[in-house]
Every structure is written in C-alpha cells, then in structure tokens.
Amino acid sequence: MIVIRRPEEADALLDAGTMRCPQCRGAVVRWGHGRARTVRSVGETTLTVRPQRVRCRDCGATHILLPTALQVRRADSTEVIGNALVHKAKGLGFRRIAERMGRPESTVRRWLRRATGEHVQWLHRRGTERLVLVAREAFCNIRYVGNPLGDALCVLAAAAVEDRRRFGFPDPPWDLIGIYTQGCLLSPPRSG
Numbered sequence: 001m002i003v004i005r006r007p008e009e010a011d012a013l014l015d016a017g018t019m020r021c022p023q024c025r026g027a028v029v030r031w032g033h034g035r036a037r038t039v040r041s042v043g044e045t046t047l048t049v050r051p052q053r054v055r056c057r058d059c060g061a062t063h064i065l066l067p068t069a070l071q072v073r074r075a076d077s078t079e080v081i082g083n084a085l086v087h088k089a090k091g092l093g094f095r096r097i098a099e100r101m102g103r104p105e106s107t108v109r110r111w112l113r114r115a116t117g118e119h120v121q122w123l124h125r126r127g128t129e130r131l132v133l134v135a136r137e138a139f140c141n142i143r144y145v146g147n148p149l150g151d152a153l154c155v156l157a158a159a160a161v162e163d164r165r166r167f168g169f170p171d172p173p174w175d176l177i178g179i180y181t182q183g184c185l186l187s188p189p190r191s192g
C-alpha cells in the first residue's frame with residue numbers, strides 16, 4: 001500500500017515515472033484498479049473511490065494507492081476517525097462519542113480499542129518525526145494535554161499546521177495526518 005495525497009498528484013507521479021515501490025524503490029506502473037470503496041465522511045456524506053493499483057517493475061510487487069482521506073480497511077474517513085480520537089483524548093467515552101457523531105456504539109468502541117498503548121506511542125513518533133523535519137522550533141509551542149493519546153494528536157496536529165504554513169499545502173490537516181500515519185490512525189486489524 002502507498003498512501004497518496006490526491007489521485008491527481010499520484011497520476012502526475014505515475015506519468016513521470018517517479019513513484020517508487022515501498023519495498024525495493026523500483027519504479028512502479030499502473031496495474032488496474034482495486035474494487036470501489038464507499039466510506040462515510042463527516043455527518044451523512046459519503047466518499048466513493050476506486051483505488052489505483054500499481055506494480056513494481058523490479059520486484060513485481062503490486063500496491064494499492066490509498067488516498068489519505070481513507071483509512072486502511074475502515075468504512076469511515078480519516079477525518080471521522082480522527083475526530084473520534086480527539087473526543088476520546090478529551091475524556092469522552094464511546095457511548096457519548098457515538099451519539100455525538102451519529103455512529104453505532106459498537107463501531108466507535110472498536111476504534112477506541114485500536115488507539116491505545118504501543119500504537120499511540122507510534123502515532124506520537126510519526127508526528128515527532130514530521131515536526132522535526134518541518135519546524136523543530138515548534139515543539140516549544142505545543143501545549144500538551146497530559147494523556148498519551150491527546151499528546152500524540154497534539155504533535156500530529158502541530159506538524160500538519162506547520163506543513164500547511166511552511167509549504168502552503170492546501171490539504172485539510174487530517175489528510176496530512178493520514179499521510180504521516182500511513183492510513184493507520186488505528187492499529188491495523190490482524191489480517192485474515
């Protein structure tokens with residue numbers, strides 16, 4: 001899987017032959033499409049994408065291009081799941097969050113269970129790595145909230161804010177955070 005900002009940007013990289021295989025750094029070429037996916041965005045809106053598939057010319061591996069607005073194997077968008085995590089970091093339980101967001105309690109509870117422990121530390125590291133690259137001095141402006149998930153989200157948000165400010169990226173912050181965290185705001189489900 002390769003997380004992309006937008007399909008148009010991926011098309012430009014593919015046309016130029018500059019998209020690289022994450023496994024061997026070889027050049028990749030278009031290789032059909034994955035099946036169409038419809039995910040729920042904020043509120044009642046939905047988003048349907050048919051992800052491009054690519055194949056590496058060197059090692060033959062195929063990869064799906066995942067737009068950053070989507071999460072790996074989730075039926076809700078990056079922004080929706082991100083908002084749920086923000087609520088959790090502020091101390092809301094899954095029932096309140098489900099009610100507020102108009103999602104089933106079971107779904108929200110599943111998300112929250114996948115944003116704990118080592119995965120939260122990993123989220124924090126991803127934010128730190130990006131912020132070090134774009135604006136090391138911004139660390140001193142972060143107002144940590146004092147719980148691991150909240151702190152991880154603070155660092156990720158700071159990196160997104162600085163990326164937008166420095167480089168003029170128009171992307172919504174959650175889309176940038178989706179790139180830093182490679183489509184995995186939640187720890188990936190076990191395969192199978």
Ligand SMILES: [Zn+2]
Binds near residue numbers: 021023026059
């Ligand atoms: Zn390869």
